[in-house]
Amino acid sequence: MSASPEATTGTIYDIGYRHYDGPRLGRRAAVTSVIGAGLRAVFGLGRSGRSKIIPWGAVILAALPAFVAIAVRVLAGELLEVTTYERYLWEIGYLMPIFLAAQAPELVVNDIRHRVLPLYFSRPMGRLDYVGAKLAALALALLAITLLPVLLLWLGRVLAAEDVVAAIGDEADALPGIIGGGVLFAVVLACVGLAIACLTSRRAYAAGAILAVFLIGGVVGGIFAVTGEALADIGPFTSPLTILDGTRQWLFGGPVADSPVAFTDLPLWIYGVATVILTAACLVVVAIRYRRITT
Amino acid sequence: MALISTEALTKRYPGGVTALGGLTVEIGEGVIGLVGANGAGKSTLIKILLGLLPATEGRATVLDLDTATQGAKIRELVGYMPEHDCLPPDVSATEFVSHMARVSGLPSGAARERTADVLRHVGLYEERYRQIGGYSTGMKQRVKLAQALVHDPTILFLDEPTNGLDPAGRDEMLGLIERIGHDFGITTIVASHLLGEIERIAGWLVAIDAGRLLRTAPLASFTEQTGQLLVETEDEVAPLAERLVTRGFEAQATGRLMLVDLDTAPGGDHGVYDAVRDEAVALGLPLVRIEHRRHQLEDLFRTDPTAGGADERVA
Numbered sequence: 001m002s003a004s005p006e007a008t009t010g011t012i013y014d015i016g017y018r019h020y021d022g023p024r025l026g027r028r029a030a031v032t033s034v035i036g037a038g039l040r041a042v043f044g045l046g047r048s049g050r051s052k053i054i055p056w057g058a059v060i061l062a063a064l065p066a067f068v069a070i071a072v073r074v075l076a077g078e079l080l081e082v083t084t085y086e087r088y089l090w091e092i093g094y095l096m097p098i099f100l101a102a103q104a105p106e107l108v109v110n111d112i113r114h115r116v117l118p119l120y121f122s123r124p125m126g127r128l129d130y131v132g133a134k135l136a137a138l139a140l141a142l143l144a145i146t147l148l149p150v151l152l153l154w155l156g157r158v159l160a161a162e163d164v165v166a167a168i169g170d171e172a173d174a175l176p177g178i179i180g181g182g183v184l185f186a187v188v189l190a191c192v193g194l195a196i197a198c199l200t201s202r203r204a205y206a207a208g209a210i211l212a213v214f215l216i217g218g219v220v221g222g223i224f225a226v227t228g229e230a231l232a233d234i235g236p237f238t239s240p241l242t243i244l245d246g247t248r249q250w251l252f253g254g255p256v257a258d259s260p261v262a263f264t265d266l267p268l269w270i271y272g273v274a275t276v277i278l279t280a281a282c283l284v285v286v287a288i289r290y291r292r293i294t295t
Numbered sequence: 296m297a298l299i300s301t302e303a304l305t306k307r308y309p310g311g312v313t314a315l316g317g318l319t320v321e322i323g324e325g326v327i328g329l330v331g332a333n334g335a336g337k338s339t340l341i342k343i344l345l346g347l348l349p350a351t352e353g354r355a356t357v358l359d360l361d362t363a364t365q366g367a368k369i370r371e372l373v374g375y376m377p378e379h380d381c382l383p384p385d386v387s388a389t390e391f392v393s394h395m396a397r398v399s400g401l402p403s404g405a406a407r408e409r410t411a412d413v414l415r416h417v418g419l420y421e422e423r424y425r426q427i428g429g430y431s432t433g434m435k436q437r438v439k440l441a442q443a444l445v446h447d448p449t450i451l452f453l454d455e456p457t458n459g460l461d462p463a464g465r466d467e468m469l470g471l472i473e474r475i476g477h478d479f480g481i482t483t484i485v486a487s488h489l490l491g492e493i494e495r496i497a498g499w500l501v502a503i504d505a506g507r508l509l510r511t512a513p514l515a516s517f518t519e520q521t522g523q524l525l526v527e528t529e530d531e532v533a534p535l536a537e538r539l540v541t542r543g544f545e546a547q548a549t550g551r552l553m554l555v556d557l558d559t560a561p562g563g564d565h566g567v568y569d570a571v572r573d574e575a576v577a578l579g580l581p582l583v584r585i586e587h588r589r590h591q592l593e594d595l596f597r598t599d600p601t602a603g604g605a606d607e608r609v610a
Contacts, residue, residue, distance in 0.1 A: 016478070017478060017479040018412060019447050019479075020401070020446065022405050023400075024399070024400040024446070025400040025402065026371060026400050027400075029397070029400050029402075030397075030399070033394065033397035034398060037394050047385075110383045110384075111383070114381065114382060114384065115377075115380060116382065118347065118377050118381055119375070119377070119381050119395060119442060121347055122345050122370055122375035122377075123370050123371075123398045123399045124367045124368075124370050124371045124399065124400055125367075125398065126366075126367070295342065295347045295348075
């Protein structure tokens with residue numbers, strides 16, 4: 001052998017420890033990075049294909065009515081209306097508990113169960129920052145279901161119109177309701193999902209608990225709505241989704257025929273109050289839970 | 296220069312447990328051993344210094360920053376490796392450590408680069424792309440160390456870093472800590488109840504017991520020679536001690552061990568050696584060993600007054 005093996009195979013040099021003298025971006029960057037990592041976790045990015053099925057399936061199913069409605073509008077014009085902005089969130093409401101049950105635990109349960117929190121809290125972020133970042137991540141992720149599809153529908157309706165410029169004018173009135181409703185649903189649902197998820201130490205329990213709250217509440221609310229006067233008044237308050245639908249109607253208008261909200265004559269502002277109470281209660285639960293966790 | 300200082304630092308937990316009782320100490324650079332029995336207050340001290348726990352009374356500064364008001368700034372500049380398991384099983388070491396680097400405030404490019412560097416330094420190579428759930432205890436301890444080191448802290452707090460490791464793993468972990476302290480130049484505070492390990496790596500010791508400072512000094516002074524001669528015999532040593540006392544020596548006997556004070560001995564060191572030899576011969580008492588007694592780390596936590604070291608305790 002003429003050449004030594006070192007000459008041909010290359011050598012690994014230990015260049016020693018290098019100190020870091022670049023920027024340290026502090027608390028805000030810490031929060032942003034937790035939000036970013038949270039979004040990646042919710043949508044299963046960088047994880048196995050299996051963990052992408054539910055979030056992406058939900059996003060696609062949520063957008064499906066919008067695509068159908070646009071296609072019908074292109075083909076049949078304004079003769080046939082598949083869905084409306086007002087009805088949209090109520091119609092895809094079944095997807096929200098599923099998305100929440102599958103992805104909210106993903107964000108918080110592992111950090112509690114495997115005691116990762118001390119590693120976060122020994123960095124520039126505090127407990128409040130951490131909880132805020134997780135809530136923000138979940139709410140942002142939920143927008144993919146509560147806002148994106150309705151925006152798609154809006155865009156489709158504008159582009160499908162013969163006079164696009166005139167259509168923008170016609171449809172512009174609906175935008176505040178679309179955006180406001182989407183944000184409302186996303187923020188409140190994120191609070192509810194996180195509050196339930198952070199109480200459990202296993203993802204399966206958390207998912208089950210979230211599904212139970214929405215399913216049982218929804219079924220009970222439906223039964224109450226059709227049974228009688230007094231019960232019909234309680235009906236809307238058994239599920240977060242109905243409370244949110246009532247609040248949406250109060251803020252932006254647009255009744256939904258088959259929502260329990262339609263089966264009672266309660267003034268709509270009561271739903272707004274209920275939403276505030278629900279959100280506050282969830283935040284209190286989260287605050288107490290994270291204050292109690294010892295590091 | 297003191298990197299860390301505490302003044303009458305007190306921590307009482309709800310329920311009446313006092314973890315720290317008026318601890319005042321200054322800690323400088325190097326590898327510092329924070330020693331004490333389980334429950335002595337080591338972990339509590341570290342958590343207060345990190346700003347994870349509020350102190351009940353007193354104050355503490357880290358890098359001249361107040362732990363009560365500038366905790367976030369402190370936590371940007373220190374690294375912490377907790378005693379317990381703290382790793383999520385479903386991500387890879389690379390992903391987790393670089394995420395932690397970003398939470399520490401590093402831009403994403405720097406976070407990736409330093410993650411690769413640090414994982415190499417702690418000895419994780421190909422396995423760093425696998426999920427942490429499949430790691431051995433030794434590998435997990437390395438990841439815990441890597442996440443504490445990834446943002447290049449000025450001070451590193453390690454809480455019982457050799458917990459759960461086998462002897463070979465312990466040796467490697469201690470070697471790593473030594474490298475970090477000496478070669479990397481990062482002041483490392485190692486909390487441990489294992490004195491033998493601390494003895495191997497630390498240059499300075501802070502000994503605490505029941506939330507109070509026992510002593511803080513360079514390691515060497517903990518093991519320096521005392522002013523006593525230790526004599527071991529084959530049988531009860533008491534008769535020999537009595538004879539020495541009558542000759543004017545200060546001698547204490549316990550079982551087969553005797554301590555003779557050298558500083559007060561008539562005739563100095565040589566006088567003591569000669570007297571012990573002569574009296575032992577006269578008694579026909581076989582000698583096993585005669586040596587100039589050294590302090591031992593364990594003395595710190597002994598309550599036996601004849602074992603020495605007690606006179607140097609800080610009240």
